[in-house]
Amino acid sequence: MSKVVQLHSKDDVVISLHEIRKGENIQIQTADKALIDIKARDDIPKGHKMLVQSVKQGEDVLKFGYSIGKAKEDLSAGEWVHTHNLESGLHGILDYTYQPTIQNSTAVEDSKYTFQGYIRENGEAGIRNEIWIINTVGCINKTCEVLAKMGNEQFKDRQIDGIYHFSHPYGCSQLGDDLTHTQKLLAALAQHPNAAGVLIVGLGCENNQIEAFKEIIGEYPPQRIKFLKAQEVEDELSSGLRLIEELVEYAEQFERQPIPVSKLKIGLKCGGSDGFSGITANPLVGAVSDLIVANGGTTILTEVPEMFGAETILMNRAKDEETFQKIVHLINDFKQYFIRHDQEIYENPSPGNKEGGISTLEEKSLGCTQKGGHATVVDVRPYGERVVKHGLNLVNAPGNDLISVTALAAAGAHIVLFTTGRGTPFGGPVPTVKIATNSDLANRKKHWIDYNAGQLVEGQKIDELRQDLFQYILSLASGETKTNNEQFGYREISIFKEGVIL
Missing domain, CATH: 2.30.130.110 (Archaeosine Trna-guanine Transglycosylase; Chain: A, domain 4)
Known part of the structure; x- marks a missing residue:
């Protein structure tokens, strides 16, 4: 060899x-x-x-x-x-010209693929039947944590896939756009179809008041989302458990049924990249992304700073000039974010990336964007908002693992495909599939890694692995298997922070 x-x-x-x-x-x-x-x-x-x-x-x-x-x-x-x-040869803010490239056909096939999922009242599909506890403010993280623990003990034999709380430190004294970002992100999570029921817990005196938060959530079935203000009840734990029981009863109405792949949304993420990321895992994920899109499904790419240096590849795959302009704003607005904070725009890759063989941001970005395959870019979504179009979407978020995976989940991803050459135990609020770029990592960290793309430099063909990984995704969506982050309880969220705190 x-x-x-x-x-x-x-x-x-x-x-x-x-x-x-x-x-x-x-x-x-x-x-x-x-x-x-x-x-x-x-x-x-x-x-x-x-x-x-x-x-x-x-x-x-x-x-x-x-x-x-x-x-x-x-x-x-x-x-x-x-x-x-x-x-790096990158510098400054660039001007861009739309130069559309000829793409392979992305026409939707008459798909034969289905998974066993849950159809919610609004017609969306879910792949888990969970209860989520979302707090409006960081002051009650521990209260919500205790509620989740008590709920899992009390309702362990019921027809749900568990009760989960996602800790965060925000919502108290945030102002302006910073508060709005927090509200939008949490509201998008509250609407996620993997959660059959959601308990929103507030303290009562925070800036992120439940009344205002309800308006950002928008329409919802009252049986599916319940609200609790801790300061207004005598015992918030017993009150919370009563509401969780109502949510469990509602969740038990749903049963798995065959659902076409066109309902599936997959997030695309890399973290702890190495010199093999652009050779094995990212091209493999890109091939799977193309397959999902060709079957009418949706894939979501983020990590905007890790598009710098490869952004024109995505821009020229925009479905039209309006979408091209959205990508230009996505890129240049994020560069302005660096400039506002007096930071070097192209200060990347990380020490771990460099140790793994990545030398410049251009190299990192050219490998990173391969996760989006070759499909046409159909839309660009702001941070904290859900995708609305089938196909390959771009979402505004930084490269930070916790923040970007949370943003992908908030955008509607049922599953996140997370490629890594260095390894991480982290998992988001949805199943987070760790895909190793090399076999050394896959063999050494079996309790972190779910799939080994390192096989691509050991004789395996990409078409064979594409189909194998795709079938794994369908099995995961059907509840037949679970990711390591689910099995070991690695579930976290993180919210993008920019602004004044009182």
Whole structure:
């Protein structure tokens, strides 16, 4: 088996599939199919890049067929290419021109695929029959935590998939848009169809008052969402348990039934990326995303700062010029967010990314955006709002794992596909599928990792793994299996914070 892989015939670098020692001869196949030997000039860690042809100082270095940065000095074939000799070529706010690319057909197939889910009163599908407790303010996190524990003990034999509370510190003294962001995010979670019933618990004196919060939630069946103000009852625990019992009785009316894949919404996320992310897990997820979209379903891509450097690929896949302009605003508005806080726009990747072989933001973004496959971008949604169109959607949120997974769930994702080369136990409020980019991680962290995309560099074909992962998703949606985050209780939310606190 080859020790390296070249991702595009124009690339200046290859990726090491195994550690390469200085002085080792590496066989490379050139664009014209000729085989040449290149002697490694440095030790090159697994997942990192080796140069295959000389590059002058200031010239672009290509990977994925695109520039991943500029050479800091003259570079020769066989050199290890990383942060010591490669720098980002990105700078400032850019102007964009709509140049639509010809895409593969994204026409919806007459889908044969279904999953066993729950149809809610509003016609939406859910894949879990859970009770969620959402607090309007951080002051009552522990009260809600105790309520969830007591509820799970009291109703453990009932026909529900558990009672869950998602802690957060906000809602008390927030102001303006910052408060609105919190309200919209929590309201979107309250409308999530994986929750058969929702208990909203307020304290009573917070800025995020229940009356105002109800208006943001919008229309809802009164049997499905209940409200409790802790300051207005003698015993908030006994009052809360009575309301939870009513929600459990309501939830027990729902039964699993066959539902077409067109009702399924899948979030796309990467975290703790490494040099294999853009080779294995992200392209695999992109292939699954295309399959879901082709069958009438919905996929959701976020992590806006990790689109910087690859944004034009998404822009040129916009379904029309109006959608293109939405993507331009999505990108430039997030850059202005950095500027307002006097931060470098392109200060990325993280230390863990760099250790794994990613050198610049362009390289990270070109790998990251592959999770969106090749489908047309049909819409762009603000932070904290739900998707409304079938197909590939972009959602405004940062790259932070907790915040972005929460935003994907709030946007309506039933499941989040989370690719990782470094590993994390984190899970959001919906099933969070950890997909390893390499087999070492998958074998070492079996209690974190749900699926191993590292098989792609070990002889497995992407078409075979695409179908295998897709079938796993259908099994997960049908309740036949659970993710590690569900089994071990790793369920968290985090809310994007920007603004003044009193």
